[in-house]
Amino acid sequence: xxxxxxxxxxxxxxxxxxxxxxxxxxxxxxxxxxxxxxxxxxxxxxxxxxxxxxxxxxxxxxxxxxxxxxxxxxxxxxxxxxxxxxxxxxxxxxxxxxxxxxxxxxxxxxxxxxxxxxxxxxxxxxxxxxxxxxxxxxxxxxxxxxxxxxxxxxxxxxxxxxxxxxxxxxxxxxxxxxxxxxxxxxxxxxxxxxxxxxxxxxxxxxxxxxxxxxxxxxxxxxxxxxxxxxxxxxxxxxxxxxx
Amino acid sequence: xxxxxxxxxxxxxxxxxxxxxxxxxxxxxxxxxxxxxxxxxxxxxxxxxxxxxxxxxxxxxxxxxxxxxxxxxxxxxxxxxxxxxxxxxxxxxxxxxxxxxxxxxxxxxxxxxxxxxxxxxxxxxxxxxxxxxxxxxxxxxxxxxxxxxxxxxxxxxxxxxxxxxxxxxxxxxxxxxxxxxxxxxxxx
Numbered sequence: 449x450x451x452x453x454x455x456x457x458x459x460x461x462x463x464x465x466x467x468x469x470x471x472x473x474x475x476x477x478x479x480x481x482x483x484x485x486x487x488x489x490x491x492x493x494x495x496x497x498x499x500x501x502x503x504x505x506x507x508x509x510x511x512x513x514x515x516x517x518x519x520x521x522x523x524x525x526x527x528x529x530x531x532x533x534x535x536x537x538x539x540x541x542x543x544x545x546x547x548x549x550x551x552x553x554x555x556x557x558x559x560x561x562x563x564x565x566x567x568x569x570x571x572x573x574x575x576x577x578x579x580x581x582x583x584x585x586x587x588x589x590x591x592x593x594x595x596x597x598x599x600x601x602x603x604x605x606x607x608x609x610x611x612x613x614x615x616x617x618x619x620x621x622x623x624x625x626x627x628x629x630x631x632x633x634x635x636x637x638x639x640x641x642x643x644x645x646x647x648x649x650x651x652x653x654x655x656x657x658x659x660x661x662x663x664x665x666x667x668x669x670x671x672x673x674x675x676x677x678x679x680x681x682x683x684x685x686x687x688x689x690x691x
Numbered sequence: 692x693x694x695x696x697x698x699x700x701x702x703x704x705x706x707x708x709x710x711x712x713x714x715x716x717x718x719x720x721x722x723x724x725x726x727x728x729x730x731x732x733x734x735x736x737x738x739x740x741x742x743x744x745x746x747x748x749x750x751x752x753x754x755x756x757x758x759x760x761x762x763x764x765x766x767x768x769x770x771x772x773x774x775x776x777x778x779x780x781x782x783x784x785x786x787x788x789x790x791x792x793x794x795x796x797x798x799x800x801x802x803x804x805x806x807x808x809x810x811x812x813x814x815x816x817x818x819x820x821x822x823x824x825x826x827x828x829x830x831x832x833x834x835x836x837x838x839x840x841x842x843x844x845x846x847x848x849x850x851x852x853x854x855x856x857x858x859x860x861x862x863x864x865x866x867x868x869x870x871x872x873x874x875x876x877x878x879x
Contacts, residue, residue: 468780472761475730478784597729606764608774 450525450548451595452620453604453648454613455518457659458631458638462487462501462516466603466612470499470520473591473602493519495579498588499603502660515652517659518611520603521575521588522646523550528570536563540585548617548647549590552576556585574662617647624649641665731761738765741779742852746770748779759786821845825868841869849875 476496481489488503502517527550533541540555559567561578564585568576576587591601599605604614613623624640628651631638635653642665643649656663734753741748749765762782766773785791795813796805828844847865849858858875865873 464777465775465780468777468784469775472780472783593729597732599729602763605773606775606780608771608776 450617450647451590451614452548452617453520453523453601454620454624454627454651455648456611456613456624456627456651457516457518458627458635458651458653459609459611460501460516460518461609461611462503462514463608464501465606465608466518467497467499467501469602469606470588471496473594474498493575493587494577495581495586498586504659506654506658508654513654515654515659517650517652517663518603519575519660520648521550521590522573522642522648523548523588523590524572524646526645528572529567529576532567532570533559536567541567544590544592547590547592547595549592549595551589551592552585552587554584557583559585572662572665620649624651627651734760741775741782743778744851748775750775750779750782752782759783821868829869841871843871845870845872847873849873851876 474496479490479494479496482491483489484491486503486505488501490497490500493500499518499520502519504515504517506513506515525548527541527543530541530543530550533556537555537558540553540559542551542553543549544551556564561583564576564578567585568574568578576585578584579586591599591603594601600614604612606612613620615623621643624643628638628640631651631653637655638651638653639656641650641652641656641663645665650663652659652663731753734755737752737754738749739752741750748771749768751763751765752759753761753763760783764771764773764775764779794807795810797808797813797816798805824844825842828842830839830841830843833839845868847861847870849861853861853875862873
């Protein structure tokens with residue numbers, strides 16, 4: 449049974465505890481921040497930032513609404529990145545059957561920067577980042593070391609508002625439905641983002657497009673597929689049959 | 692076979708992982724290679740208190756071989772229940788930061804650089820400056836001739852890292868000096 453996050457953005461105060469807890473647990477160094485007119489800092493995900501709270505401001509009905517989106521890898525049930533990596537370096541991206549965690553192993557070092565860029569383009573949420581220094585592809589690994597020791601991920605443990613929830617998929621889906629019913633009473637536009645496709649489910653109260661460019665699952669790849677990818681895709685059903 | 696509960700769960704998880712992958716006809720080696728040990732495994736847990744605000748959240752410090760290696764919220768603390776804010780979560784980074792000031796720094800009047808000094812130098816200097824200022828500016832009476840017994844040229848800004856008892860002692864000292872302007876940060 450896969451594990452699932454329910455990220456209830458209606459409870460997020462953007463304290464950024466999760467962002468810091470992630471860096472702390474991973475032991476990542478500080479990165480340069482940049483003032484871009486928002487508290488969102490560093491401005492984007494990176495090899496040392498697997499988690500980032502995105503900030504957006506909108507004027508709605510004569511008041512300013514501040515929308516927070518604690519972004520991370522969605523740990524897709526059928527990860528596009530894994531399918532892409534399996535064609536070039538098998539084992540570079542694996543999916544842990546016990547937890548559903550999509551993990552980038554050290555084998556991603558065998559990818560060329562071009563191959564990594566192709567894999568990045570297969571992510572519907574624009575999550576993976578290339579680590580130039582180590583020459584590997586990186587992203588959130590669901591704190592697999594903590595999960596294997598019976599602990600919850602660092603970002604969930606640290607959350608003081610109940611925004612970050614983690615548990616069995618059934619329990620999280622039920623919690624999501626309950627919270628959604630409650631939130632919809634005040635904000636009818638509220639919805640769960642792609643609950644059938646991912647193991648990191650967001651509950652948002654406004655139109656998902658307002659939160660972040662890639663909050664929504666993009667149905668089209670970010671760019672046109674290469675010939676190799678098209679062939680790989682065409683061959684996939686055959687390969688599945690052969691086992 | 693001597694095995695801890697945590698180790699047993701880990702083995703169980705690894706076993707399940709291997710079974711599942713083998714079923715899918717996949718190479719299990721990469722998954723095994725990725726299974727790393729917990730960085731806090733076997734470390735001593737020391738409960739301490741966050742110095743930043745008046746919530747005073749408990750933080751568990753993980754110590755191994757006398758080295759502080761990691762920190763996390765304390766689930767047994769009733770206020771935070773193991774949660775922390777961004778500042779509390781950054782405890783270990785703060786401890787090991789190269790920007791952390793470990794020795795008193797002194798900048799002489801008119802100087803443009805800081806120099807390291809020992810504690811006796813800075814404490815003596817502070818005491819002398821306080822005494823000079825108080826001796827010079829102590830007011831017995833105000834403009835209307837009312838007895839005030841105060842010093843208006845000293846301001847003390849407290850710290851949230853002082854506990855209640857330290858605040859009481861600090862308060863008594865300042866009152867005795869006649870200081871009327873002082874504040875404390877632990878109200879955030």
